[in-house]
Amino acid sequence: xxxxxxxxxxxxxxxxxxxxxxxSINDILKTKDTGxxxxxxxxxxxxxxxxxVNAKASNNVIEKSLVFKSVSSDSSQTSYSIFSTNWxxxxxxxSSLDRFANNQIExxxxxxxxxxEISSKERVFWKSVHYGCKAK
Amino acid sequence: MEISSLWLQSKMKILSIxxxxxxxxxxVVLADEFLDFxxxxxxxxxxxxxxxxxxxxxxxxxNQLSDSSIATLKQLPVSVGEALGYLHLKAxxxxxxxEYTELLQVLLDLENENKTEQNTFVTQEIDKIKLLIFSTSExxxxxxxxxxxxxxxxxxxxxxxxxxxxxxxxxxERAWL
Numbered sequence: 001x002x003x004x005x006x007x008x009x010x011x012x013x014x015x016x017x018x019x020x021x022x023x024s025i026n027d028i029l030k031t032k033d034t035g036x037x038x039x040x041x042x043x044x045x046x047x048x049x050x051x052x053v054n055a056k057a058s059n060n061v062i063e064k065s066l067v068f069k070s071v072s073s074d075s076s077q078t079s080y081s082i083f084s085t086n087w088x089x090x091x092x093x094x095s096s097l098d099r100f101a102n103n104q105i106e107x108x109x110x111x112x113x114x115x116x117e118i119s120s121k122e123r124v125f126w127k128s129v130h131y132g133c134k135a136k
Numbered sequence: 137m138e139i140s141s142l143w144l145q146s147k148m149k150i151l152s153i154x155x156x157x158x159x160x161x162x163x164v165v166l167a168d169e170f171l172d173f174x175x176x177x178x179x180x181x182x183x184x185x186x187x188x189x190x191x192x193x194x195x196x197x198x199n200q201l202s203d204s205s206i207a208t209l210k211q212l213p214v215s216v217g218e219a220l221g222y223l224h225l226k227a228x229x230x231x232x233x234x235e236y237t238e239l240l241q242v243l244l245d246l247e248n249e250n251k252t253e254q255n256t257f258v259t260q261e262i263d264k265i266k267l268l269i270f271s272t273s274e275x276x277x278x279x280x281x282x283x284x285x286x287x288x289x290x291x292x293x294x295x296x297x298x299x300x301x302x303x304x305x306x307x308x309e310r311a312w313l
Contacts, residue, residue: 107272115217
């Protein structure tokens with residue numbers, strides 16, 4: 001598959017299984033010696049750092065950084081908006097991972113794509129993680 | 137006479153200490169040697185495993201299920217799609233075969249060997265490899281598969297190409313999206 005341009009996904013809401021998958025990816029990222037998963041705070045990787053952008057938390061550090069903009073109309077849900085820069089930093093981190101860690105992350109994302117009950121935005125998100133995409 | 141007895145006593149003491157050192161020291165050295173050997177072997181086995189795993193994964197991306205297989209999948213509900221994940225993981229595991237078994241053998245052996253030593257570096261390396269290998273959780277995927285009705289499982293088992301590494305995403309999208 002040709003690598004498509006990374007999509008902008010506004011108001012992405014992740015269900016429990018997606019969050020579990022993200023935790024697994026985060027665990028893989030933590031095994032890396034580079035420490036990049038820590039230093040990239042504020043980028044897409046933040047999702048994989050276990051921190052969320054909660055629509056309710058107005059004093060949220062990330063919200064202040066304006067990297068993520070929570071646009072959810074339902075304030076009880078945590079939502080994310082993912083832009084080109086987020087993807088760019090995310091895949092930069094990917095390139096520093098071992099091949100096996102990369103393959104495992106790809107498989108985890110792929111397995112999320114097989115779920116029938118996920119939203120179309122979640123599917124786009126996991127598809128982009130699985131196949132990779134070109135950050136502009 | 138007294139001097140000779142004292143000399144004998146001190147000689148006995150030295151001999152006891154020597155005996156103690158000779159009996160204990162080799163086991164200490166051996167324990168470290170085992171760990172050193174084990175950690176090197178673990179690295180080698182992991183490398184061999186990773187190379188084969190990558191080959192199998194590459195193979196899976198090239199193996200798209202036939203139209204007739206997709207037609208069979210279409211007869212099943214979309215909720216069955218997740219079970220493709222388990223079948224994919226199982227096919228990859230079978231494809232990796234010996235390299236996977238050998239890695240697990242060294243991993244568990246070394247972990248057992250390190251139970252008494254509790255070497256921090258060895259523990260960390262073992263934990264790291266375990267985390268990487270098991271991050272895709274075949275157990276969770278199998279639970280999903282096992283919960284399917286028997287007739288669905290039987291139908292899946294008969295799908296041609298599903299027991300070899302196959303492109304699960306392509307199969308899912310062609311069958312149900």
